[in-house]
Amino acid sequence: MGNLELIVEKHSERIHHGLEVLPTLRHGLPAGLGNKRWTAELILATYEMALTGDLPKNGLEYKIGDSGGGFDVLGWKNNGFPKIDEDDVDLSISLNKREVGKKIEIPLPIYGGGMSFGSISLNFMLARARAAKKIGTYTSTGEGGYPDAIVPYRDHVITQVATGMFGVREETIQYAPIVEFKYAQGAKPGLGGHLLADKVTSEVAKMRESSMFTSLYSPFPFHSVYSVEDHKKHVDWIKTVNPRALVSVKVSTPTDVDMVAIGSYYAGANIIHIDGGYGGTGAAPEIAKKNIAMPIEYAIPKVHDYLMSEGVRDQIVLIASGGIRTADDIAKAIALGADGCVVATAEAVAVGCTHCGNCERGRGCQVGITTTDPELSRLIEPEWGETRIVNLFTAWSKRLRSILAGFGLESVRDLRGRKDLLVRYK
Amino acid sequence: MVLDSETKPSKYERFRIETEPAPHVFQIPNRFDVSARKVRLAAMLVHEAFEFKLNKEVVLSRPCIYGVFGGHFGGFKPLKHKCVGCMRCVQEYPHIMTVKQSDEYKRLGDSFWTPEAVFTILNEASTGKIPVKGMGYKGAFGGEGFDGIWTDMSEIVRPTRDGVYGREYISTCVDIGRKPTSVDFGRIDQSPSTVEVPVPIIFDDLPAFDFDVWNAVGKAARKVGTFFVTHDQTRGEDYRERMIPIVDDNSLDETLEKRPSIVEYDSERSDLFEKLSDSLPSSIVIARVPLREDTADRACKLAREGVHGLHLYADYHGQDYSGDPRHISESVKEVHQLLVKEGLRDQVTIIASGGITLAEHVPKAIICGADLVGIDTTVLVALQAEFLGETRDRNSYKLRPRKIDPAWGAQRLVNLFGVWHDQLIEILSAMGMRDVRRLRGDIGRSMMDAELREQSFKGIAWAT
Numbered sequence: 001m002g003n004l005e006l007i008v009e010k011h012s013e014r015i016h017h018g019l020e021v022l023p024t025l026r027h028g029l030p031a032g033l034g035n036k037r038w039t040a041e042l043i044l045a046t047y048e049m050a051l052t053g054d055l056p057k058n059g060l061e062y063k064i065g066d067s068g069g070g071f072d073v074l075g076w077k078n079n080g081f082p083k084i085d086e087d088d089v090d091l092s093i094s095l096n097k098r099e100v101g102k103k104i105e106i107p108l109p110i111y112g113g114g115m116s117f118g119s120i121s122l123n124f125m126l127a128r129a130r131a132a133k134k135i136g137t138y139t140s141t142g143e144g145g146y147p148d149a150i151v152p153y154r155d156h157v158i159t160q161v162a163t164g165m166f167g168v169r170e171e172t173i174q175y176a177p178i179v180e181f182k183y184a185q186g187a188k189p190g191l192g193g194h195l196l197a198d199k200v201t202s203e204v205a206k207m208r209e210s211s212m213f214t215s216l217y218s219p220f221p222f223h224s225v226y227s228v229e230d231h232k233k234h235v236d237w238i239k240t241v242n243p244r245a246l247v248s249v250k251v252s253t254p255t256d257v258d259m260v261a262i263g264s265y266y267a268g269a270n271i272i273h274i275d276g277g278y279g280g281t282g283a284a285p286e287i288a289k290k291n292i293a294m295p296i297e298y299a300i301p302k303v304h305d306y307l308m309s310e311g312v313r314d315q316i317v318l319i320a321s322g323g324i325r326t327a328d329d330i331a332k333a334i335a336l337g338a339d340g341c342v343v344a345t346a347e348a349v350a351v352g353c354t355h356c357g358n359c360e361r362g363r364g365c366q367v368g369i370t371t372t373d374p375e376l377s378r379l380i381e382p383e384w385g386e387t388r389i390v391n392l393f394t395a396w397s398k399r400l401r402s403i404l405a406g407f408g409l410e411s412v413r414d415l416r417g418r419k420d421l422l423v424r425y426k
Numbered sequence: 427m428v429l430d431s432e433t434k435p436s437k438y439e440r441f442r443i444e445t446e447p448a449p450h451v452f453q454i455p456n457r458f459d460v461s462a463r464k465v466r467l468a469a470m471l472v473h474e475a476f477e478f479k480l481n482k483e484v485v486l487s488r489p490c491i492y493g494v495f496g497g498h499f500g501g502f503k504p505l506k507h508k509c510v511g512c513m514r515c516v517q518e519y520p521h522i523m524t525v526k527q528s529d530e531y532k533r534l535g536d537s538f539w540t541p542e543a544v545f546t547i548l549n550e551a552s553t554g555k556i557p558v559k560g561m562g563y564k565g566a567f568g569g570e571g572f573d574g575i576w577t578d579m580s581e582i583v584r585p586t587r588d589g590v591y592g593r594e595y596i597s598t599c600v601d602i603g604r605k606p607t608s609v610d611f612g613r614i615d616q617s618p619s620t621v622e623v624p625v626p627i628i629f630d631d632l633p634a635f636d637f638d639v640w641n642a643v644g645k646a647a648r649k650v651g652t653f654f655v656t657h658d659q660t661r662g663e664d665y666r667e668r669m670i671p672i673v674d675d676n677s678l679d680e681t682l683e684k685r686p687s688i689v690e691y692d693s694e695r696s697d698l699f700e701k702l703s704d705s706l707p708s709s710i711v712i713a714r715v716p717l718r719e720d721t722a723d724r725a726c727k728l729a730r731e732g733v734h735g736l737h738l739y740a741d742y743h744g745q746d747y748s749g750d751p752r753h754i755s756e757s758v759k760e761v762h763q764l765l766v767k768e769g770l771r772d773q774v775t776i777i778a779s780g781g782i783t784l785a786e787h788v789p790k791a792i793i794c795g796a797d798l799v800g801i802d803t804t805v806l807v808a809l810q811a812e813f814l815g816e817t818r819d820r821n822s823y824k825l826r827p828r829k830i831d832p833a834w835g836a837q838r839l840v841n842l843f844g845v846w847h848d849q850l851i852e853i854l855s856a857m858g859m860r861d862v863r864r865l866r867g868d869i870g871r872s873m874m875d876a877e878l879r880e881q882s883f884k885g886i887a888w889a890t
């Protein structure tokens with residue numbers, strides 16, 4: 001074994017060991033870890049769930065963060081409900097509520113969000129795809145194209161079509177059970193994607209049909225879409241290329257997010273995916289992340305209520321993302337009106353992300369997540385990453401079952417819009 | 427015939443603020459404090475030496491990709507200033523490594539200026555680059571004042587972010603001065619013409635008496651094309667064409683002699699307004715008005731009396747001077763809305779200052795009704811002034827400027843304006859807006875935390 005291999009092996013072994021040891025708190029709570037949204041405890045609890053597939057047993061907080069608002073000030077009512085057995089709870093949801101088109105169900109109300117090849121390492125991408133396959137759910141390519149290594153998992157991979165059209169080809173649309181139009185994203189609502197020059201390696205450049213080590217800016221918005229009619233043309237285009245595919249429309253959360261949702265419904269979308277302003281994984285100006293567009297907690301009821309009042313709620317799937325960190329966040333999002341959630345950051349935390357935000361510095365992520373550096377990328381072995389992500393979702397399923405069983409609900413579908421089961425904290 | 431425009435290159439130049447690095451000259455605290463338990467570290471090295479059979483490259487390969495352990499003494503004497511808090515060393519060696527926010531970092535600022543805000547300004551001023559990070563937002567949810575306002579975005583409307591990168595133009599120009607409400611062809615309007623500034627930001631009067639600071643401010647104002655307000659006309663004198671003097675009895679004669687294009691006076695002194703407008707018919711006369719409960723009424727009165735602009739100010743923490751202090755966003759909104767109701771809004775320019783400390787505060791203050799903003803303590807923070815205590819009040823501040831080179835200082839301030847300009851364009855482009863003037867008072871393109879919370883969480887019971 002050469003020195004490079006030995007070095008990679010040494011560090012990945014130690015990182016894995018650290019991820020096991022840190023949640024035991026044997027060395028105390030790491031002082032510099034975490035922030036208000038992803039607190040140190042939440043990060044460690046996620047490491048623990050990714051290790052064991054179970055909820056933390058040592059008192060680590062795994063339900064809420066410390067942001068002082070949104071999901072963190074919502075809790076559950078806890079009295080007077082007839083409980084049922086957790087094993088009797090069904091967590092599956094349908095991703096197509098229209099009468100036409102393929103019926104797709106996922107066993108959990110969760111699938112993976114778009115993180116593109118180039119912004120993340122191929123190994124992490126593979127880990128996510130393998131986990132999606134194992135669970136029976138989906139992951140999304142993001143806007144960076146469809147690496148060949150992902151093709152074996154294509155029945156569980158959503159092809160994203162974003163404004164830059166990077167790597168969008170007829171066959172990648174034809175592979176896909178679901179095609180996702182990314183109109184906007186929570187990390188930088190109203191602004192196009194941005195891949196910094198350092199990450200545009202020869203593989204990334206080839207995939208995106210661009211030049212090596214040149215920053216890539218996706219335009220914003222789709223320059224061919226200025227109305228619902230244009231949007232419908234887009235949906236029709238995908239349905240012509242791949243009549244089997246369901247269409248998801250990913251948008252951000254402007255003041256008129258409810259209008260955007262209804263427009264997407266009339267354009268023929270199966271899924272309206274709203275991505276809240278506080279979320280996202282990609283590089284983004286700090287000003288955009290904090291200040292543009294509303295948080296997902298406020299957008300969900302706005303869209304749900306409007307779709308209800310228009311009488312179309314049961315024909316379109318409402319998926320929420322952007323700041324979903326825990327099983328409790330998912331259940332709260334559903335109680336606020338979503339059908340299910342998309343997560344991405346939590347998957348990164350499962351494989352060792354510290355939410356430090358240094359993804360765009362120098363060689364990229366130090367633990368191999370958001371990097372194209374050949375050495376760092378190898379710190380995540382796909383099988384190991386797969387196991388961690390599957391474990392995390394398994395632990396989350398237990399928590400979701402326990403919440404639903406506590407309310408006597410047999411299906412997660414019955415939780416949708418049940419704001420009456422929530423309470424607010426000051 | 428060949429048209430001129432086809433043969434001559436266009437003279438048109440897009441407005442941009444050229445930034446260049448102006449590194450810190452005074453040491454700034456390390457954000458993170460990394461340390462190793464030395465005995466355990468030594469033991470670990472011995473252990474790894476055996477494990478990897480003295481293969482030096484592997485044994486000495488370190489967890490830090492930022493070079494913190496790259497000094498001669500490795501982890502025994504880490505190069506702390508290089509630490510970015512990624513935590514990999516703690517993940518790999520939790521029994522040896524500790525990384526925390528440094529105490530010096532935590533002490534930065536005062537009760538209003540958080541260490542993070544101070545660091546943001548210091549870095550913007552030194553690099554001239556927009557702060558960019560990955561993995562989502564890391565701060566608190568919404569909150570009070572500007573934190574409780576989100577700006578809108580548009581899924582499909584142009585212009586776009588391309589504006590930042592040069593494909594489409596987004597104007598950040600605003601006018602200072604009174605605008606005629608109608609065209610009267612029978613009479614020549616005597617009121618002074620407006621003055622245009624390319625960015626909706628000016629320098630407000632500073633609690634600093636150091637000539638070098640003022641020269642840096644004057645030089646930056648000239649380079650950017652904006653103005654600086656001062657009560658002492660000997661400061662920044664070389665940049666007089668960019669100066670907005672605050673006139674009092676002592677400085678009246680000098681002001682009348684120098685004939686500045688814009689002048690401010692204390693709104694309590696209506697006699698000064700008369701003197702200034704009579705003697706300086708081509709100057710724009712602006713009343714400085716502290717924000718209080720009655721400011722909206724006073725603003726209407728002043729507008730009717732003919733002032734050309736209102737400089738509304740709160741304290742340095744962005745709180746107004748009401749008995750029960752409100753955030754500047756609230757009080758400026760109140761003034762703006764009453765002026766609109768009374769049909770007076772377009773006759774006066776509103777400058778808002780006090781608590782404008784981050785780039786995002788500019789569009790938010792404009793959404794609340796200001797035409798432009800003034801910055802104050804932010805200038806001193808960019809110039810690496812030291813916080814010696816609470817700096818809330820204009821009369822008792824504890825932010826001590828340091829001895830600086832004016833050229834360095836000017837570049838820091840130009841960088842700050844450049845970065846704020848770019849961030850303003852990010853916000854405008856996300857909204858699909860081509861002109862910052864359209865943003866003024868456009869509450870409909872914003873979202874308020876308190877309002878959304880009540881709408882979206884309606885029906886959710888309070889926990890008992």
Ligand code: SF4
Pocket residue numbers: 348352353354355356357358359360364365366367368369370512560561
């Ligand atoms: S750099 Fe930090 S925030 Fe980004 S993926 Fe890696 S650990 Fe997570």
Ligand code: SF4
Pocket residue numbers: 458460489490491492493494508509510511512513514515516525
């Ligand atoms: S926290 Fe990260 S940057 Fe800091 S010393 Fe440890 S490994 Fe290096």
